[in-house]
Amino acid sequence: MPIFYECRRCTACCRWPGEVRLKEADIARLAVFRGVSESGFIQAFTRLAQDRQCLVLNDKLAGECIFLEGEDCSVQAVKPQQCRDFPNLWNFPGFEKICHxxxxxxxxxxxARLVKFATGRFPPQMNDIQSAASTTES
Structure with a gap:
């Protein structure tokens, strides 16, 4: 049976060093939420990723997420897909020692239902099953 990780909103992942990679949809959603234009959002809240492949969120001086305010994510309702996906659609060895x-x-x-609710997407293996089912029904 699969393991679903229920987020407790402890903000531990918001305090880890590392890049939060942004997709165009993330930028659009966050800009609307913050009440700024997309270009204004990009200038104020992002930088080029180290690999120069995309934009990432700026960090605060101590390395935590720019949108972490105290013990809360100030953009929880529209947080980036990378944040939504952790730890159910991506994680790393030993993440359980840090993530609550x-x-x-x-x-x-x-x-599949829980992951879809948490991330807005079905797990990849469920997409494969759904695709195979629709192909055989045709």
Missing amino acids: AVPKLVEPGEY
């Missing part, structure tokens, strides 16, 4: 998400064994269908 609660692991739960769930049935595959429930896992």
